[in-house]
Amino acid sequence: MKGYLAFLKKELFEYAKTYKLFIMLIIFAVFGITNPLIAKLMPEIVKSFITDGVVITLPEPSAYDAWTQFFKNATQMGLIVMVILFSGVLSSELSKGTLINLLTKGLFRTAVILSKYTCMVLVWTISIVLCFGLTYGYTVYLFPQGETSNLLFSVFCLWLFGLFLLAALLFSATLTGNSYGGLLITGAVVVVCMIMNIIPNVHRYNPISLATDNMGLVLNSIEASSLYSTIMISCLLSLIFVSLSIVIFRKKQL
Amino acid sequence: MGVLEIKQLYKSFGNREVLKGLDMDVPEHSIFGFVGQNGAGKTTTMKIILGLLKPDSGSVTVCGEKVTYGESKANRHIGFLPDVPEFYGYMNPMEYLKLCGEIAGLSKTRIKSKSEELLELVGLKDQKKRIGGFSRGMKQRLGIAQALLNEPKLLICDEPTSALDPIGRKEILDILLAAKGKTTIVFSTHILSDVERICDRIAVLHDGKLALCGTLSEIKERHRLHGFILEFESEETASCFENAEELKQPLISLSRDGSTVKVLMKDCDMDGHFLLGVLSQKRIVPLKFAVMEPTLESLFIEVVR
């Protein structure tokens, strides 16, 4: 336990000192601000592309558009940035051998994996909260009469998908021991989830629904309860990924 | 009972057998030189002791506690200095030792006092620079400081001096000598002069087993050559002695280089008295009469060949 806390502190210190935390926060803050802005400016942008003679009537932008931007940016760009930034989570320590000193001091390997996962989850949580807060604030400012449903639940789903993705990243990084292998397997996991989504009955249990059904939830076209099984599955899969990482890492020859 | 006991250790990588039944026993408060050629399996042995590698068979106990692969509880008795210690480049020495101390479970005040003491010992006391900008020698010294932080009963150093210049080497050896008495030190090397300088016991690893093991004086005694070096005032007296009838025996081999004669005797019963007898009979007084001491180097080469 004390090893876990000490190592967690080191991880946070590392993200701060290597500017990774700073970059995550700035990028998610920028997303947070631009989401409502793009929604507001969209009609103007479209207009500037249209030549005379063609008439397209665009609906007045609303809070929904801001949230569409939020779920699109955060899921696509945000998650990609996060996975890339965290891809070296284990590989740099393994290739340089920085863990040897600490492991021979009595640090448990389980604690290494758990604190690395905790730290990634913490950074992701702070980033998504920051992004959500900014988008929420500016959306209220720009579209005062916007009504949304299930907003918090929808963001929670996205957050949970981030947890799932991080667990997959940790697992693949432990398995391959290098950052490119880690990225590759994580990418493969996402692609497999997307392909599985084609099968109609799988959609209910597929973790990726957590990142694709968000707007449906906000527009109330999807029932919150329809995602409960997905949430269960995602938690279970994340747990399995993290446990497997521990098992593999404990058997790894360093 | 020894601090470190290794019994019948086997390890192979692919079909290359590195350790073939290694037995080793390190008694308390010794500086134990673990000598072997490059690739003899020194690092492999150390990594097995630390639970970083899995042995094929055999057992290792540290302070009576069995080493298990992966999560080794025995590690809390051990301080380890890898051959090229690696640190987090963004930390300074104090921050790094604080992290190590927290992991080892020391109290805050203890970490602070111990860190200051150790940084003083290794000469990095006023170093506020990040470790990223450290030289090889500085990293090695910080490596010793981190290894000694939790006051281990056993300090294991993997080739602590081989990558350093003569001054850096001397510094490291002095630090190790200073740590003697507080802890037992096992250090691997292929630099024999380092061993002679600080070790009281050595073990030579060759072909996956210990080819030689014991205290330095014991080993030298055991491998004493029955040889003498005689120096004369002129070449004539030297050749006069060399050609003495009494020395023309199959058990005695002579070699002369200028006015110096080397005598090697294969018969253990024959000793210096015999040569002295010959000398007094010929009425020759040599300038120098010395027993040939085996050097560690000659021993090592003899064993490894």
Add this chain to the structure above:
Amino acid sequence: MDLATLKEYLPFLVPLVIAQLALAITALVHVLRHPRYRFGNKVMWVLVVLFIQFIGPALYFAFGRGEE
């Protein structure tokens, strides 16, 4: 765009500009003070960091910065 619209978007523009400047300056300082990179050279990274908005500094810190 007239002055009124500009004023309307000021609450957006100010934080965005600040964020971009903060990123670019931090990265620029790092590029200049640590002249060893995993690949590329100083001139390249200065240009990347200054002229590719947001992504440039992120790329530098994720891939460009050398080991300390």
